[in-house]
Amino acid sequence: MKITFYIIILFTFLSCGKSPLFNHQDEADKPNQNGINFVSSMQLKNLNKFIKISWVNTPSGDPSIENEFIILVQNGSGELVDLDADATFSIWGWMPSMGHGTADDGHTTRLSKGIYHHRELFFNMGGDWQIHLDILQFGIIIDSTETSLSL
């Protein structure tokens, strides 16, 4: 009897981490990006260009809501510049903690010189995401950068 008792006590103590039941947030209370249309700035080191992305609406982890952002490509002087000829964006989202991607990564179109529109990006849940911006030329990644997002 004693050994059984001690074994149960041992397991109870071994499990003394934070109980999710008493240490959780309700999803509605979780802070969101509330910054209206926030901007992320990144650098393409190989191409010596700078990128700013500006979300059209507050990004959402709700898979029924489309996320979209405007990409500005600038040179060192701050002038808008296009990507090199034959270069395209390949943009993909990744949830590093869980190790999976988005419901749909969407697609990018050029609006005008140095201005691109990425749309139809759908996340499949809230949490911490990375947005990877790869620059492809002839199918090869010639430069890449990334930004983080907490939904």
Add this chain to the structure above:
Amino acid sequence: MIGQTYGDSEPVFFNDNKTYNTNTLSLKGAYLISSLWQFGLEASFLSKDNTYNSTAESNSSLADTSLSLTFELFPEEYFSVWKPRVFIFVRQLFPTGKSNYESDSELLSDVSGKGHYITSSGLILSKVYRSIDWQLFFEYKYLYKTKVNQMEIAGHTGFTTGGSLGLSPAGTNFRLGVGITNFYFDSKEILIKNQKQASSEEQYWDSSFTVNYLHKDSTYSLTYTDQTLLGPSQNTTLSRTISLSWLERWPL
């Protein structure tokens, strides 16, 4: 499923606009090859209904399938108050389910497996003394490297550790049991688009409460399992499960 724990952050319980329900039909069989050796198999079929605001999905699919071989290392050959029977086992899991690497549904409702071949081995200590029974178990798992949809997921390991305690009230065919099981999986490295990504470790605890009823060669069980009672939890979903099982024994 009532919530999730992302990475190292605190658990988040879903709001009313999100419901994730899974019905599982499991078929488990075991054959006693000799007095010390037992062969087993397990297959499950999942049916999921997930809703998040205006998005609703239903999917049914086969889950992962496993075969196992168990050997009774220390049988109970004489009376002892404390000395348990000891079993060792090996188990091979086949990824017959669909993993979240392969999912093409928005709410991951088509996910029904881990996506890896998994070889595991472990130890079970089991003792029945008068109206009390207890069990301790440990399982080491190796998840083999796999390639899915231009992703390469490196091999990694996992552990399952647990115990249970049961009481059979005198003069009845009932047993009341409680159990705790810890599931842990190492961080895994994923190569995607020539970039290496490392996921967080995965960990959760099952707390279970069971009522068993023995009738002739049949055992009927009602179990409530809660993943929100004990922690820590990390990089996992959190569920509450009610299961009914019927176990039948017969000679071949």
